[in-house]
Amino acid sequence: MYTINDQFAKASRQFADNAAQANRLLLQNAENAFALQLATLEENTNAAFAFIGEVVEARDFDALKTVWPKGLQVARESAERNVGTAQEVFGNTLKAGEAIGRIAKGQFETAAAEVQAEVGKATKAAKKATR
Numbered sequence: 001m002y003t004i005n006d007q008f009a010k011a012s013r014q015f016a017d018n019a020a021q022a023n024r025l026l027l028q029n030a031e032n033a034f035a036l037q038l039a040t041l042e043e044n045t046n047a048a049f050a051f052i053g054e055v056v057e058a059r060d061f062d063a064l065k066t067v068w069p070k071g072l073q074v075a076r077e078s079a080e081r082n083v084g085t086a087q088e089v090f091g092n093t094l095k096a097g098e099a100i101g102r103i104a105k106g107q108f109e110t111a112a113a114e115v116q117a118e119v120g121k122a123t124k125a126a127k128k129a130t131r
Contacts, residue, residue: 011111018107022100029096033089040085044078 051067051074058064 014107014110018103021103025096025099025103029092032092036085036089040081043081047074047078050074 051071054067054070055064058067
């Protein structure tokens with residue numbers, strides 16, 4: 001039978017291992033989210049500067065009227081990219097949360113199985129002692 005210190009040490013190691021796995025998942029998710037958002041920002045900035053370049057080249061009101069729809073298109077595409085990125089980041093965060101939940105569930109199941117095994121051993125020992 002395990003001593004209390006051995007059981008505590010084993011449980012502490014399992015907890016530390018699972019916490020490290022969860023932290024790795026969270027860090028990977030944060031890195032992925034940052035990369036996605038940075039890429040979207042880069043695309044939106046490039047599109048905005050390209051549009052500003054066209055606006056600066058417009059010399060009269062008629063040229064500005066032809067550039068105006070392009071500005072609306074740039075704004076719409078930027079908004080669509082932002083929404084798409086936000087949805088992708090949210091989906092990845094949900095997946096990371098599910099993975100962390102599976103890690104926690106596995107730890108609880110392992111602990112429950114160990115407790116059941118110890119109870120079974122104690123029950124058998126108690127039956128032998130009463131005979």
